[in-house]
Amino acid sequence: MKVLYHLLLCLGFWGCCHAAQADLVVIANPQSGIEKLSKDEVINLYMGRNRKLASGMNAMPLDMTAANTEKAKFYALLVNKNLPEINSYWARLMFSGQGSPPMQVESADEVMDIVSSNKAAIGYIERKKLDKRVRMIYDPTQ
Numbered sequence: 001m002k003v004l005y006h007l008l009l010c011l012g013f014w015g016c017c018h019a020a021q022a023d024l025v026v027i028a029n030p031q032s033g034i035e036k037l038s039k040d041e042v043i044n045l046y047m048g049r050n051r052k053l054a055s056g057m058n059a060m061p062l063d064m065t066a067a068n069t070e071k072a073k074f075y076a077l078l079v080n081k082n083l084p085e086i087n088s089y090w091a092r093l094m095f096s097g098q099g100s101p102p103m104q105v106e107s108a109d110e111v112m113d114i115v116s117s118n119k120a121a122i123g124y125i126e127r128k129k130l131d132k133r134v135r136m137i138y139d140p141t142q
Contacts, residue, residue: 023127024074026138032119037138043078045122048099053120061102062111062123074124077140
């Protein structure tokens with residue numbers, strides 16, 4: 001009976017975490033010229049492999065600070081890595097001079113403000129915070 005209880009508890013926890021992860025979307029300025037990005041394009045922008053948008057503009061990916069749970073969810077969903085792994089990745093790239101991490105912001109409100117006023121900015125927020133100031137360009141559930 002205990003084993004069944006623990007199994008159900010774990011499945012319930014996994015379901016909650018999975019649903020929470022699926023609530024994040026990547027956004028851009030409606031004037032950016034970006035309609036949609038693939039998962040690979042989002043990974044390349046957020047992992048520093050590519051800094052150019054299809055329009056030729058230099059991309060300005062925005063990242064939440066480590067204190068935000070959205071950041072951990074985003075990287076787990078995007079590249080299946082936890083924050084210490086992401087931090088280690090960026091430390092290696094910075095040490096070797098091969099790149100720098102995305103600009104850090106404190107909140108989803110700050111992401112919305114920057115993206116809505118900058119054509120090159122992209123960011124991630126919870127789906128429920130979407131409004132007409134921005135355009136959803138990547139939905140991990142599709």
